[in-house]
Amino acid sequence: MTEIITRAFKIAFAGNPNVGKSALINALAQTRLKVGNWPGVTVEKKEARMVYQEQLLHLVDLPGTYSLSPFTIEEQICRDFLLVEKPDLIVNVIDTSNLQKSLYLTLQLIEMGIPMLIALNMWDEFEARGYQLDIPAFSAALGVPVVATVGPTGLGCEDLKEQMLAAARQAQVPQRVPYPATVEKELEHLVKTIQRERYAEGVPLHWLALKLLEADNYSLQKIQALHGVDASQVAASHRQSLQSFYPDLDQSLSQHRQHFIAELVARVLQPPAEAPPDMTDRVDRLLLNEWTGIPAFLLILFGVFKLTFDISTPFIDWIDGFFNGFVARWVGLGLESLGAPVLLISLLQEGVLGGAGLVLTFVPLLMCLYLLLALLEESGYMARAAFLMDRFMYRFGLHGKAFVPLLVGFGCNVPAVYASRVLDNETDRKMTVAVMSFMSCGAKLPIYALFTAVFFRQYQAFVILGLYLLGIAVAIAWAVILRKTRFKADIPAFIMELPPYRIPTLRMLWGSIWLKTRSFIKQAGTVIAISMILLWSLVNLPYGVPPERTVLGYSARVMAPVFLPQGFGQHWEAVAAVLPGFMAKEMVVGTLGVVLSVQSEAETPAEPGFAPELMAQLVAFKDAFVAAGAAALGNLMPTPLMLEDDIESSLSAAVRQTFTPLSALAFMVFNLLLLSCISVVGAVVHEFGRQYMGFVLLITTGTAYVVSMLVYQLGRILGWS
Amino acid sequence: MLVGTGPLTRTMAANAPQSIAAFSEGACVQIRALSGDRQLCLRLESMGLAVGKEVQVLKNSGRGLLLKTEFTRLAIRLSPAFMLQAVYAGHA
Ligand SMILES: Nc1nc2c(ncn2[C@@H]2O[C@H](COP(=O)(O)OP(=O)(O)O)[C@@H](O)[C@H]2O)c(=O)[nH]1
Numbered sequence: 001m002t003e004i005i006t007r008a009f010k011i012a013f014a015g016n017p018n019v020g021k022s023a024l025i026n027a028l029a030q031t032r033l034k035v036g037n038w039p040g041v042t043v044e045k046k047e048a049r050m051v052y053q054e055q056l057l058h059l060v061d062l063p064g065t066y067s068l069s070p071f072t073i074e075e076q077i078c079r080d081f082l083l084v085e086k087p088d089l090i091v092n093v094i095d096t097s098n099l100q101k102s103l104y105l106t107l108q109l110i111e112m113g114i115p116m117l118i119a120l121n122m123w124d125e126f127e128a129r130g131y132q133l134d135i136p137a138f139s140a141a142l143g144v145p146v147v148a149t150v151g152p153t154g155l156g157c158e159d160l161k162e163q164m165l166a167a168a169r170q171a172q173v174p175q176r177v178p179y180p181a182t183v184e185k186e187l188e189h190l191v192k193t194i195q196r197e198r199y200a201e202g203v204p205l206h207w208l209a210l211k212l213l214e215a216d217n218y219s220l221q222k223i224q225a226l227h228g229v230d231a232s233q234v235a236a237s238h239r240q241s242l243q244s245f246y247p248d249l250d251q252s253l254s255q256h257r258q259h260f261i262a263e264l265v266a267r268v269l270q271p272p273a274e275a276p277p278d279m280t281d282r283v284d285r286l287l288l289n290e291w292t293g294i295p296a297f298l299l300i301l302f303g304v305f306k307l308t309f310d311i312s313t314p315f316i317d318w319i320d321g322f323f324n325g326f327v328a329r330w331v332g333l334g335l336e337s338l339g340a341p342v343l344l345i346s347l348l349q350e351g352v353l354g355g356a357g358l359v360l361t362f363v364p365l366l367m368c369l370y371l372l373l374a375l376l377e378e379s380g381y382m383a384r385a386a387f388l389m390d391r392f393m394y395r396f397g398l399h400g401k402a403f404v405p406l407l408v409g410f411g412c413n414v415p416a417v418y419a420s421r422v423l424d425n426e427t428d429r430k431m432t433v434a435v436m437s438f439m440s441c442g443a444k445l446p447i448y449a450l451f452t453a454v455f456f457r458q459y460q461a462f463v464i465l466g467l468y469l470l471g472i473a474v475a476i477a478w479a480v481i482l483r484k485t486r487f488k489a490d491i492p493a494f495i496m497e498l499p500p501y502r503i504p505t506l507r508m509l510w511g512s513i514w515l516k517t518r519s520f521i522k523q524a525g526t527v528i529a530i531s532m533i534l535l536w537s538l539v540n541l542p543y544g545v546p547p548e549r550t551v552l553g554y555s556a557r558v559m560a561p562v563f564l565p566q567g568f569g570q571h572w573e574a575v576a577a578v579l580p581g582f583m584a585k586e587m588v589v590g591t592l593g594v595v596l597s598v599q600s601e602a603e604t605p606a607e608p609g610f611a612p613e614l615m616a617q618l619v620a621f622k623d624a625f626v627a628a629g630a631a632a633l634g635n636l637m638p639t640p641l642m643l644e645d646d647i648e649s650s651l652s653a654a655v656r657q658t659f660t661p662l663s664a665l666a667f668m669v670f671n672l673l674l675l676s677c678i679s680v681v682g683a684v685v686h687e688f689g690r691q692y693m694g695f696v697l698l699i700t701t702g703t704a705y706v707v708s709m710l711v712y713q714l715g716r717i718l719g720w721s
Numbered sequence: 722m723l724v725g726t727g728p729l730t731r732t733m734a735a736n737a738p739q740s741i742a743a744f745s746e747g748a749c750v751q752i753r754a755l756s757g758d759r760q761l762c763l764r765l766e767s768m769g770l771a772v773g774k775e776v777q778v779l780k781n782s783g784r785g786l787l788l789k790t791e792f793t794r795l796a797i798r799l800s801p802a803f804m805l806q807a808v809y810a811g812h813a
C-alpha cells in the first residue's frame with residue numbers, strides 16, 4: 001500500500017478510566033489495544049497510527065485519569081504528555097451517562113490551551129437509559145466540537161475522523177471557563193510576572209498562572225528545578241490579596257467550576273420521566289451482599305482455577321507429545337541422516353527444542369487463565385472482588401486492589417508484577433509485589449504433581465492445596481511484618497470506581513488473550529529458551545562424563561551440605577534440580593529426570609513414518625479439544641494430577657530412592673517459597689530497580705530456606721521420616 | 722422547658738450535615754462538605770463526589786461504603802484522613 005502522506009498530527013485521547021478510549025482507538029485505527037471493563041487497564045500510554053485523507057494521525061491512548069493534578073502515576077503520565085509532547089489535538093472521551101463527573105476533567109483539559117474535541121462515547125447506553133442531550137447547545141457552551149460515538153460498534157467513527165482532522169487543522173484553542181472577576185484580575189497579574197521572568201518556557205501561560213495560584217506543588221517543584229526559583233513566593237501575594245474575598249481559595253475555585261458544570265448539565269441534559277431499572281444494581285444486590293457475596297466470590301475463584309487446569313491439561317499433554325515425541329524425533333532423524341555430530345543433535349533436540357517445547361506447554365495454561373481473568377475483568381466483577389477483599393486484606397496491611405496482582409500471581413508471577421500498577425502509590429506496589437512472590441505460580445505445579453504422586457498418593461489434592469495455603473499464610477505473615485517495618489505507612493484510603501456489568505464480546509476477549517499470550521511467548525520464551533540451553537550445557541558438559549562429574553553435578557555436590565537441614569542435602573541429585581530451579585521452576589522436574597538418568601522409553605513408536613505420525617498428532621489435537629470440553633462441562637471436582645505412565649514408572653522409582661516423604665515435603669516447600677523464575681527478577685528490576693529486587697530475592701530465598709528447614713526438623717521431631 | 726424536641730428543631734437536626742457513614746442503605750443524600758486531606762478530597766471530587774451532588778447509598782457496612790452518583794458507583798473505605806458530610810434528601 002502506498003499512500004502519500006502530506007502531514008502528520010499527534011492526537012491524544014484523554015478521559016476518565018474505563019470510558020472506552022482504547023475501544024475507540026481500536027475502532028478508528030483497526031488496532032488491538034487492550035480493552036477491559038476495569039479502571040486501570042491502560043497504565044502506560046500506547047500509540048496507534050492511521051492514515052486518513054492523506055494525513056498521518058498518531059493516536060495516543062493516555063491512561064485514564066480523573067484529573068490532571070499529578071498525584072498518581074497515570075495523572076503524571078497524562079499531564080507530562082500534554083505539557084511536553086504538546087499534541088495537536090486532545091480527544092476528550094466521555095462516558096455520556098456520567099456527564100457531570102466527566103466534565104471535571106474536561107475543564108482541566110480545556111485549561112491546557114490545546115485544541116480539543118469531545119467524543120460522547122457510550123452513546124448507546126446513554127440512549128437506552130432514556131436520556132437526551134442537546135448536542136449543539138453543549139458544544140456551543142464549551143466552544144468545542146462534539147461527536148457521539150460507540151466504540152465497540154464503531155458508530156460515529158467516520159464522523160469522528162472527519163472532525164478530528166478538521167479540528168487538528170484549524171488548531172483552535174478552546175475558550176477556558178472564566179473565573180470570577182477578582183480571580184481573573186490576579187491571574188492577569190501573575191501572567192505578566194511569569195512572562196517577565198520567563199518561567200513558562202514551553203508551558204501554557206494561563207495554565208501555569210492558575211497552578212501557581214492554586215499552589216500546585218508539582219508545578220512549583222518544576223520551576224524550582226528549571227529556574228532555581230521558589231515560585232511559591234511569586235504567587236503568595238496574589239493568594240493573599242484574594243484571601244479577603246475567598247477565605248478558602250481552593251475550595252472557592254473548585255466550587256466555581258462545579259457550579260458551572262452543574263448549570264451546564266441542567267441546561268443541556270434531559271433525564272427520562274421515569275428511570276429504567278438498573279441491572280447492575282440488581283446483580284450487585286446478590287454479589288455484594290453481606291451473606292451471599294463472599295460465598296459467590298469463593299465459588300467464582302474456585303471455578304476459575306478448576307476450569308483453567310481442566311481445560312488446559314489435554315492441550316498441555318498434546319503439545320508435550322507433539323514436541324518431544326514428534327518434532328524432536330524427526331529433527332533428530334533428519335540430522336542423523338545428514339551426518340551431524342551427536343553433540344549438536346543433543347543440543348538441538350534437548351536444549352533448543354526441549355526449551356521451545358517447554359515454553360509452549362505453558363501456553364494453553366496461560367491462555368485459559370487469561371481467558372477467565374479477561375472474563376472477570378470484562379464483566380465488571382474484578383473490581384467488585386477488590387472491593388469485597390479490601391475489608392479482609394486491610395487487616396493485614398494490604399490494599400483491596402492488591403487482590404488483583406495476587407490473583408494473577410497464581411497463574412504467573414511475571415504479569416502479576418505489572419498488574420501491581422493498579423495500586424496508586426509506590427509503597428503499596430512494592431509491598432504487594434514482595435507478598436505476591438509467595439503465590440505459587442503455575443510452573444511450580446509440576447513439582448507438586450510429581451512428588452505428591454510418588455509420596456502422597458491418597459491425599460494428593462490436599463497436600464497440593466495445603467502448599468498453596470502455606471504460600472498464602474507466609475504471604476500474609478510478610479505483609480504484616482513489612483507493614484510494621486519497611487513500609488510503615490497508613491494504608492491509603494480505598495476509593496475505586498465499580499464499572500457497570502457488561503457482557504464481554506468474543507472479539508475483545510480474544511484480543512486480550514492474544515495480546516498477553518504473545519508477550520509471554522516473546523518474553524518468557526527467550527528467557528526460558530536461553531536458560532534451557534544453559535541448563536543443557538550444565539548437564540552435558542564436559543561431554544560424555546557421568547552426570548555427577550558434569551558442571552551441574554559438580555556444583556551440586558559442592559552445594560549439597562547447605563541443604564542438609566532440609567533433609568535433601570544427602571543426595572546431590574536433589575540439589576542439582578534446585579539450582580536450575582532458580583532460573584525457572586519449569587526445569588526442576590526435567591533436571592531431576594536428567595540427573596537421575598531416567599530414560600524415557602516412549603520415544604520410539606512401533607511403525608515409524610512421517611505421514612502416519614503427523615496424522616496421529618492431528619487426531620490427538622482434536623481429541624484434546626474433546627477432552628477439554630468434557631472437562632469443562634463434566635465433573636465438578638478438579639481432575640487429579642496424574643503423570644504419564646511411562647515417566648511415572650522410571651522417574652518415580654528414582655525419586656523414591658532419593659527422597660523420603662518428609663524430605664520431599666521440605667523440597668516442595670523450598671520450591672514453593674522460592675522466587676518463581678528469572679523472568680520475575682527481570683520484571684521486578686524493570687518496575688522497582690535492582691536494589692528492591694535484591695530485597696525481594698533475599699526475603700524469598702531466606703524464607704524458603706528457613707521454612708523448609710522448619711518443616712523437615714519439626715517433622716523429624718514428630719517422628720515422621 | 723424542653724429544648725430540641727419541637728418539629729422545627731427535629732427537621733433542622735435531621736438536616737444538619739452528618740458523616741456519610743450515618744446513612745442507611747437506600748438513602749439518597751446530598752453532599753455538603755468534603756474535608757481533611759486535600760489530595761484525597763480532590764480525588765473524591767474528581768470522581769464525582771462534589772459538594773452539592775446527590776448521592777445514593779447502595780451499601781454501608783460501617784467502614785466500607787458503596788455510593789452511586791449519576792451512573793457511577795464508587796467503593797470507598799472510610800478513613801480518619803477525610804470527612805464526607807451529607808444531608809438526607811429522600812429514599813430511592
Ligand atoms: N456499551 C458500550 N460499551 C463500551 C463503549 N466503549 C467501550 N465500551 C466498553 O467499556 C469498557 C472499557 O473500555 P476501554 O476501551 O478499555 O476503556 P478505557 O479504559 O477508557 O480505555 C469495555 O468493556 C468496553 O467494551 C461504548 O461506546 N458502548
Ligand SMILES: [Mg+2]
Nearest residue numbers: 021022041042
Ligand atoms: Mg484503555
